[in-house]
Amino acid sequence: MTKTYVRALTIAGSDSCGGAGIQADLKTFAALGCYGMSAITAVTAQNTLGVQAIAAVPPDVVRAQIEAVLADPGVDVIKIGMLFSSSLIRTVAQCLQKCVGGTPLVLDPVMVAQSGDSLLENDAVTALREALIPLATLMTPNLPEAEKLLARPIGAEDMAGAAQELAALGCPNVLLKGGHLEGADCDDVLFLGETKRTLRFPGRRIATKNDHGTGCTLSSAIASGLARGLPLEDAVRQGKAYLSAALSAGAAYRLGQGHGPVHHFYAFFPDSPGKERA
Template identity: 65%
Template sequence: MAINKVYRRVLTIAGSDSGGGAGIQADLKTIAANGCYGMSVITALTAQNTLGVTAIHAVPVEFVAAQMEAVLSDIGVDAVKIGMLFSPELIRTVAENLRKFNIRTIVLDPVMVAQSGDKLLQDEAIDALKQHLIPMAALITPNLPEASVLLGRDTFTHAAIEQAAVELAAMGCANVLIKGGHLEGGDSNDCLYLGKQGRTVILPGERIATRNNHGTGCTLSSAIAAFIARGAGIEDAVRLAKDYITGAIRAGAEYTIGHGHGPVHHFFRFF
C-alpha cells in the first residue's frame, strides 16, 4: 500500500498544566482541534488546577535539549509554538536547538506576567528572550502587560498599542500581535503589525463575560501555529486563530468545571 499522506506538524515548547486548561495540554488540544499533529517539549511540570498553581518542578535544561533533539531529528516540524521559558539558560538552549535545525516558523508567546500582574521571569531571562528568541520568531504574541515589560513602559491605551507593536518589531521579530484583552471597555481588540509590509491591522474582538478564561493565550498562539503549519500567511493565520479562540471562549462559558477559572472549550466544533 502506498503511503501518500503527511501530517502538518506543530511542536509546542512549554510547561505542563496538570489541570488541562493551559500550557502543553491546552496546546495539544488546540493543535489537534485545528487539524495538525501535535508534539511537545516540556519545560516544567506544575501542580495546577482552576484555582491556581501549588507547585512547580523545572525540567533540567539538558533534558529539554534531549526532547528537542529527539523530535526535530526524526519527525521534524512545520511550525513551533513557544510558551513560558523560566531561565536564561533554558532560553539560550531552546534558541540553539532551533537554529541547529534551521527552524523559522516560530510563534513566541512571551509569557512573563501572571494575571495578578506579577512578573514570572527575572530580568535576566527577559533580556535573554530579547537577545536570543524574539529575533528568531515569525510572530510574537504579547498581551499588554508583557508588551509593557518588554518595552519598559506602559502600553495600556488604544493610542499606545500601535506604536508599541512597531517598537517591538524593531527588536528583530518580523511580526507582532499585541493582545488587547487588558484594555478597558467593551471591546477586546488586538493589534497586528506586519513588519515587512509596514502595515498595522486592528482585529476587532468582543469581550465575552465568563470566568472560564484560563489558557486563552496558550490556545491562541497554538492555533496561530497550527494555521501557519497548514500553509496560511501570518495575517490569515491570526484571523483564523482569533475566530477559533472566540468560539472556544464563548462555548466554554456555558460549562462549570472546578471552583475557579476554568478552561475554554477547545473542541467546541466537535462536541
C-alpha cells in the same frame, strides 16, 4: 497513497489542570488538524485558582526533547510558550538556530499566569529579548508582557506604535493582544514587518470566567494555520476566530472554583453530556 501529518511542536510548560501550557497547545493542534508534539520546559502544580509550585526541567533534557523531535519526525511549525529561566531560554534558542528562515516560529512570551502568579524569573527577560525574540516569525504578547519587554506603559491609543517598537527587538511580526484593556472592547493589533502594515482586529469581550489558557490557545491556533500553509494574516484571523468560538462555547461550563478552560473541542462535541448545574 501514503498520507502525511501536519506536524506542530510546542515548547512550553505543563499545566496539571489541563487548561493552559502544553495541554492547551496539544488540544488546539488536534482541534485544528495538526499532529502535536511537545518539549516540556517546566512542570507546574496548578488548578483554576492559581499556581502552587513550579519545577524547571533541566536544560539538557529540554534540549534532548527538541533535538529528538526535530530529527524525527520533524516539524512544520514550532510554538514557544513558558520557558521560566534564562538558561532554558538560551538553550531553546540554541536548538532553534537551525530552524530560522525555514520553519515558522511562534513565540508567546509567557510571563504571568491568569491567576497573577509569575511564570518567568526576573532575570529571564533580558535573555528573552537577546536570544529568542530575534529568532521568532511572530510574537504574541499581551499588554502586561509588552510593557515588561518595552519597560513602559502602553495604552489603547498606543498599541500600534508599541507593536512596531516590539518588532524592532528583532521579531518582524507582532500581534499585540488587547485582552487586558478595560471595558467591553479588547482589540488586537498586528504589525507585519515585511510590508510595514498595521492591522487592527476589533474585539468584544466575551462574558465568561473560563478564560484560563487563552494566550496559549491563540498562539497555538495561529501556529496551526501557519503549519497548514496559511499566510500570516489569514492564520491570525483563523486563530482569533477559533479562540472566540472556544471562549463562547466554554462559557456555559463550570470547572473548578476559579478560572476554567476554554472549550477546545467545541466543534467536535458541541453538546457534550456534561453535568448540568443550577
